[in-house]
Amino acid sequence: MPSFKEGKFWFDFPADWQVVHYDRDADPATGAAPGFYRRVVTNGGVKQVQAIDFVCLLPATPKKLLFLEIKDDRLDTRAEGERRTLLYESVMSKVTSTLAGLLLAERLHAQWPSDEVQPLACLSELPLIEVALFWLEPPVPSSTLRRVVKKDGKTLLQQRLTAKLLQWDMPFTLYNLTDSDRLPLG
Numbered sequence: 186m187p188s189f190k191e192g193k194f195w196f197d198f199p200a201d202w203q204v205v206h207y208d209r210d211a212d213p214a215t216g217a218a219p220g221f222y223r224r225v226v227t228n229g230g231v232k233q234v235q236a237i238d239f240v241c242l243l244p245a246t247p248k249k250l251l252f253l254e255i256k257d258d259r260l261d262t263r264a265e266g267e268r269r270t271l272l273y274e275s276v277m278s279k280v281t282s283t284l285a286g287l288l289l290a291e292r293l294h295a296q297w298p299s300d301e302v303q304p305l306a307c308l309s310e311l312p313l314i315e316v317a318l319f320w321l322e323p324p325v326p327s328s329t330l331r332r333v334v335k336k337d338g339k340t341l342l343q344q345r346l347t348a349k350l351l352q353w354d355m356p357f358t359l360y361n362l363t364d365s366d367r368l369p370l371g
Contacts, residue, residue, distance in 0.1 A: 186198065189204065191206070191238050191255045192255065192257055194255065201244045202243055203242040203305065204239055204240075205239065206220060206238065207220055207221075207236050207237055207239060207283060207302070208223070208235075220301070222236045225289065225293070235279045236279055236283050237252040237253065237254050237280065239252070242304055247313060249314075250312050251314075254319070255319045256272060256275075256318065256319070258321060258323060260323070269341070276346060280316055280355070288306075290303065290306035291308055291309060315357070316350055316355050316357045317359075317360060320359060320361050322339075343359045346359065
């Protein structure tokens with residue numbers, strides 16, 4: 186079962202999934218090189234691109250990719266509306282940049298044939314693509330009115346991301362882990 190760390194969280198994936206920690210930096214402690222995205226896409230000063238945290242190839246026919254983004258906002262002090270707008274923009278930017286990176290990986294297959302991202306660089310085969318966001322927000326405020334406003338904001342964020350990604354033929358799922366605010370910050 187492949188396991189990966191993103192921020193302070195560990196993620197275990199099924200053994201039959203091919204998973205790439207797509208936006209992985211180099212790790213001097215283990216000697217691991219940066220992933221394709223860091224080595225090829227952003228190397229050389231390319232700016233204004235972001236990437237999804239994990240790209241997974243699921244054992245399905247036809248091919249199916251799952252883009253996973255993990256966002257821990259528990260320490261973010263910005264206003265609810267601003268934070269959600271920025272999150273929407275960030276997810277959309279990351280999906281777009283990840284698609285561009287996978288297209289580039291497919292085009293450069295001959296130059297990077299053994300790269301871990303190559304099995305996932307299959308956009309010319311028109312795989313099904315799903316996007317999922319694992320999101321942790323700051324703790325729920327104590328007043329009932331603030332809870333309702335916060336819940337409405339979550340619903341609006343989910344509706345906006347779902348609508349836009351469905352335009353691109355990509356189903357979207359939001360896993361809001363805020364109710365699990367038992368998770369320690371440390």
